[in-house]
Amino acid sequence: MAPNTKNRKACLAMKKLGYSEKIVRPVLKRLLALYENNWLLIEENDYLVLIEALFDSEKEKASVLNILNCLYQSNELEKMNHLSDDDVEENEPPLKRSKQNSQNNQFSRSSHSSSPNCSKQKMAESSYEKLQYKNIKLEGQNLSKQYHGKGKNSSSPLSPTGNEQTKEFELISDGESDDYNYPVPLACLENNGDEYDSVHAFSEKRIITYERGKHKVFSNERGDLHDDDLDLEANLPESEPMSYDLVEFGVPLAVIPPVSPRILCEGNSHENDSSAKENCSIFPEVIDLDADDTCTDPPLLLENTSDMDGNHLEYMDYGLSKAEKSENNAQDSMKLLDIASSSRGEVGISLIVKSSPRSDFHVPSLEEVLKQVEEQCLKSYGIIPQNGFSLLRLMKDMCECFLVKSTTSNHIDDVGPTNVVSSLAISNDLDSQTVPSELTDHQISLCSISTVSNGPIRFQNLFKVSNQISRSIRSMHLDLSRCKIYLNVDVNGSNEMDKNALELNNGASSSRTMIVQNQHYHQYIEDITKGHEAYEISLINESNNDPLPKFSYILKNVNYQSAYTRFLLSRISEEDCCSKCFMDCLSAEIPCACAGKTGGEFAYTQCGLLKEKFVDDCISMKRSGQQQNLLYCQDCPLEKPNDKSLSGKCKGHLVRKFIKECWYKCGCSLKCGNRVVQRGITVKLQVFMTPDMKGWGLRTLEEIPKGALICEYVGEVVTVKELSERNRQHTGDNHTYPVLLDAGWSREGVVKDEKALCIVATRYGNVARFINHRCSDANLVDIPVEVESPDHHYYHLAFFTTRKVNAMEELTWDYGIDFNNHHLVKAFQCQCGSEFCRDRKSTKS
Numbered sequence: 001m002a003p004n005t006k007n008r009k010a011c012l013a014m015k016k017l018g019y020s021e022k023i024v025r026p027v028l029k030r031l032l033a034l035y036e037n038n039w040l041l042i043e044e045n046d047y048l049v050l051i052e053a054l055f056d057s058e059k060e061k062a063s064v065l066n067i068l069n070c071l072y073q074s075n076e077l078e079k080m081n082h083l084s085d086d087d088v089e090e091n092e093p094p095l096k097r098s099k100q101n102s103q104n105n106q107f108s109r110s111s112h113s114s115s116p117n118c119s120k121q122k123m124a125e126s127s128y129e130k131l132q133y134k135n136i137k138l139e140g141q142n143l144s145k146q147y148h149g150k151g152k153n154s155s156s157p158l159s160p161t162g163n164e165q166t167k168e169f170e171l172i173s174d175g176e177s178d179d180y181n182y183p184v185p186l187a188c189l190e191n192n193g194d195e196y197d198s199v200h201a202f203s204e205k206r207i208i209t210y211e212r213g214k215h216k217v218f219s220n221e222r223g224d225l226h227d228d229d230l231d232l233e234a235n236l237p238e239s240e241p242m243s244y245d246l247v248e249f250g251v252p253l254a255v256i257p258p259v260s261p262r263i264l265c266e267g268n269s270h271e272n273d274s275s276a277k278e279n280c281s282i283f284p285e286v287i288d289l290d291a292d293d294t295c296t297d298p299p300l301l302l303e304n305t306s307d308m309d310g311n312h313l314e315y316m317d318y319g320l321s322k323a324e325k326s327e328n329n330a331q332d333s334m335k336l337l338d339i340a341s342s343s344r345g346e347v348g349i350s351l352i353v354k355s356s357p358r359s360d361f362h363v364p365s366l367e368e369v370l371k372q373v374e375e376q377c378l379k380s381y382g383i384i385p386q387n388g389f390s391l392l393r394l395m396k397d398m399c400e401c402f403l404v405k406s407t408t409s410n411h412i413d414d415v416g417p418t419n420v421v422s423s424l425a426i427s428n429d430l431d432s433q434t435v436p437s438e439l440t441d442h443q444i445s446l447c448s449i450s451t452v453s454n455g456p457i458r459f460q461n462l463f464k465v466s467n468q469i470s471r472s473i474r475s476m477h478l479d480l481s482r483c484k485i486y487l488n489v490d491v492n493g494s495n496e497m498d499k500n501a502l503e504l505n506n507g508a509s510s511s512r513t514m515i516v517q518n519q520h521y522h523q524y525i526e527d528i529t530k531g532h533e534a535y536e537i538s539l540i541n542e543s544n545n546d547p548l549p550k551f552s553y554i555l556k557n558v559n560y561q562s563a564y565t566r567f568l569l570s571r572i573s574e575e576d577c578c579s580k581c582f583m584d585c586l587s588a589e590i591p592c593a594c595a596g597k598t599g600g601e602f603a604y605t606q607c608g609l610l611k612e613k614f615v616d617d618c619i620s621m622k623r624s625g626q627q628q629n630l631l632y633c634q635d636c637p638l639e640k641p642n643d644k645s646l647s648g649k650c651k652g653h654l655v656r657k658f659i660k661e662c663w664y665k666c667g668c669s670l671k672c673g674n675r676v677v678q679r680g681i682t683v684k685l686q687v688f689m690t691p692d693m694k695g696w697g698l699r700t701l702e703e704i705p706k707g708a709l710i711c712e713y714v715g716e717v718v719t720v721k722e723l724s725e726r727n728r729q730h731t732g733d734n735h736t737y738p739v740l741l742d743a744g745w746s747r748e749g750v751v752k753d754e755k756a757l758c759i760v761a762t763r764y765g766n767v768a769r770f771i772n773h774r775c776s777d778a779n780l781v782d783i784p785v786e787v788e789s790p791d792h793h794y795y796h797l798a799f800f801t802t803r804k805v806n807a808m809e810e811l812t813w814d815y816g817i818d819f820n821n822h823h824l825v826k827a828f829q830c831q832c833g834s835e836f837c838r839d840r841k842s843t844k845s
């Protein structure tokens with residue numbers, strides 16, 4: 001398909017969601033530039049990235065609107081009065097309008113009272129509100145009609161309680177959406193008779209529709225709303241035999257692949273790419289069926305030039321179509337961003353900034369520039385600081401990416417492993433205070449070359465990476481963040497080395513481990529999450545030939561057949577939620593209701609770590625828990641699932657400290673007080689084969705401070721009954737350990753085994769499924785986090801560090817196993833190696 005047709009298709013698809021072509025085109029153009037005209041990425045998941053980008057651009061517009069409202073006073077925008085509603089509607093997509101309506105209602109209330117004199121602003125706001133209100137009403141009707149239609153027609157085995165679902169939905173759409181700004185996903189229900197054939201996801205509206213076989217599944221990001229949670233097995237046609245393979249390849253609900261991920265797999269043979277792929281066939285690569293349609297224009301050769309060592313560099317221009325280029329060229333003869341690689345595998349990023357001549361030009365400190373740009377990025381793109389965003393990281397990622405992309409051929413053998421290790425070891429010599437007199441192959445260097453002349457100023461950054469890296473990027477993990485960057489300044493021809501050497505990972509000079517792994521491993525996967533997590537999580541096996549773990553990576557829990565985790569909004573009382581929270585609660589004078597759960601104070605510090613005392617309390621409750629903090633239920637579901645004849649005498653459940661996340665009703669997510677169990681991992685982690693018989697394990701490649709959130713334990717939510725059923729049927733899962741959600745039993749009385757829940761991450765899970773057990777002195781502690789549930793029948797489990805963890809340390813948590821008296825699953829023989837190991841059998845052996 002020609003790009004033009006693709007353009008049209010995209011605009012049409014967006015039109016269905018209420019975005020006019022006028023809005024879509026510029027956003028699409030930006031995306032195409034960003035994704036290097038890779039339509040596949042844009043079309044994936046029914047234009048998910050485009051929808052997200054549209055939301056983002058709408059957000060920006062909303063803030064501009066606020067500013068405009070204020071400018072109103074100075075009459076500068078008087079003419080805006082003449083805009084008709086139709087004009088506004090044309091530019092405001094309905095999806096966005098309903099959301100903005102809710103937010104606007106909140107803000108306008110306060111602004112009315114705080115600025116009584118601003119009458120024009122008030123006028124603008126109230127007419128805006130009217131407009132918004134009109135829209136949400138209409139959409140609400142639309143939605144319930146659509147939904148009821150679906151409910152009635154659906155014969156999905158996924159909906160065992162179809163009536164209930166309709167009831168739940170009515171409750172939300174009729175009464176509460178207005179009050180609580182419930183982001184009801186309207187437009188995506190407008191199916192127009194077309195079948196959904198893949199995952200639909202809306203980042204803001206948080207709806208995902210997913211169809212498997214003939215069934216449609218609707219859910220929002222919080223998993224709380226309507227219709228069916230994923231019923232993995234019941235959802236398969238009856239004629240299809242239920243096999244694990246089917247499950248592994250199925251796309252579970254809530255898996256929203258943001259981009260088509262690229263997996264680098266290493267087989268035993270480097271030459272044979274296809275065999276490498278086979279090795280990781282559990283993570284099937286996205287195949288570009290439409291390959292002919294993608295823009296296949298070869299990269300444009302802009303100029304040939306040489307690097308500092310006189311090596312030939314090929315500069316390529318990325319991201320702009322020919323038409324855009326000529327358009328740009330008319331205004332600007334200089335290219336903005338060039339990436340170059342030399343025959344020796346060096347990579348250079350060149351950023352050219354044109355400005356008018358200035359006599360006071362001086363080369364600024366690189367640190368200052370980076371800091372300022374980072375701040376601007378955080379503001380402009382709504383990046384969450386906790387996610388560890390840094391410009392250097394971005395540049396590093398870009399270089400790595402470039403190298404990976406440019407070295408998929410078979411040149412790996414060019415450089416021997418010993419060679420690589422030794423040269424990198426030199427580059428990582430952070431002790432050396434002397435600035436090298438010349439840049440060598442094994443240094444990563446960022447050079448700033450500026451020439452002051454009467455003409456425009458040319459400012460160029462050049463990022464050099466050694467050729468060895470490019471050749472062997474697939475065969476080792478290279479952590480560039482531990483290298484130094486030297487700023488080399490060349491002003492008016494006089495070459496002066498700046499003393500301003502920077503380390504890429506600010507202030508982490510204490511951890512000087514260069515993570516270079518030997519080439520003789522059996523398996524390597526660059527990113528087991530396939531791009532789902534914020535950071536790649538690699539997998540490496542240097543120890544044996546064990547098969548790769550078979551599971552599907554998911555970002556949030558999915559419900560297996562009978563597990564019930566949907567909660568009605570009406571069940572959450574006002575004092576238990578923060579319906580009015582929209583800002584950063586942590587800086588509010590009075591903590592919001594969520595803090596009530598953690599003694600009136602937020603569990604987190606301003607910088608997002610758990611407060612030290614809170615961590616310590618959780619650790620000590622857990623450690624002493626085995627003896628003291630146990631609660632006993634009358635009729636314990638855990639003690640009798642396999643054998644009904646057993647007494648069911650409770651062996652005690654641990655009392656837990658809970659964190660309450662503050663986003664259920666207000667949807668304010670990370671901005672708000674207690675941080676949401678964050679799905680993105682903020683440190684680089686690696687799955688590795690443990691040398692001590694524990695199977696795969698998880699380690700960190702970076703130092704982590706105490707109290708940092710690592711990840712949530714994500715998997716299938718199953719009832720205790722279902723779990724024991726599975727255990728009876730299937731014995732093949734050697735390395736699996738379910739987590740029992742048992743914290744609510746003390747308050748709720750008896751929970752029947754049909755209702756009691758566990759999280760199992762054997763077939764579906766996230767990175768937490770690789771975290772091994774360590775008795776007592778583990779470096780992680782699991783803390784229950786209440787998000788949507790008003791009781792403790794269902795909750796999330798999040799892992800936080802109990803102390804500072806060094807790079808390359810294995811991450812472990814205490815499963816709380818009583819090795820002499822195990823509950824649902826047979827305990828393994830503990831190999832944790834802790835001096836406090838509770839498994840007496842294994843400490844003896």
Ligand SMILES: C[S@@+](CC[C@H](N)C(=O)[O-])C[C@H]1O[C@@H](n2cnc3c(N)ncnc32)[C@H](O)[C@@H]1O
Nearest residue numbers: 694695696735736737770772773828830831832
């Ligand atoms: C949640 S999984 C952890 C990942 C697992 N090692 C794997 O290879 O997939 C739990 C399983 O890992 C193994 N395991 C975890 N901690 C262990 C330990 N301290 N000693 C021995 N085996 C352990 C057990 O087989 C357990 O059932």
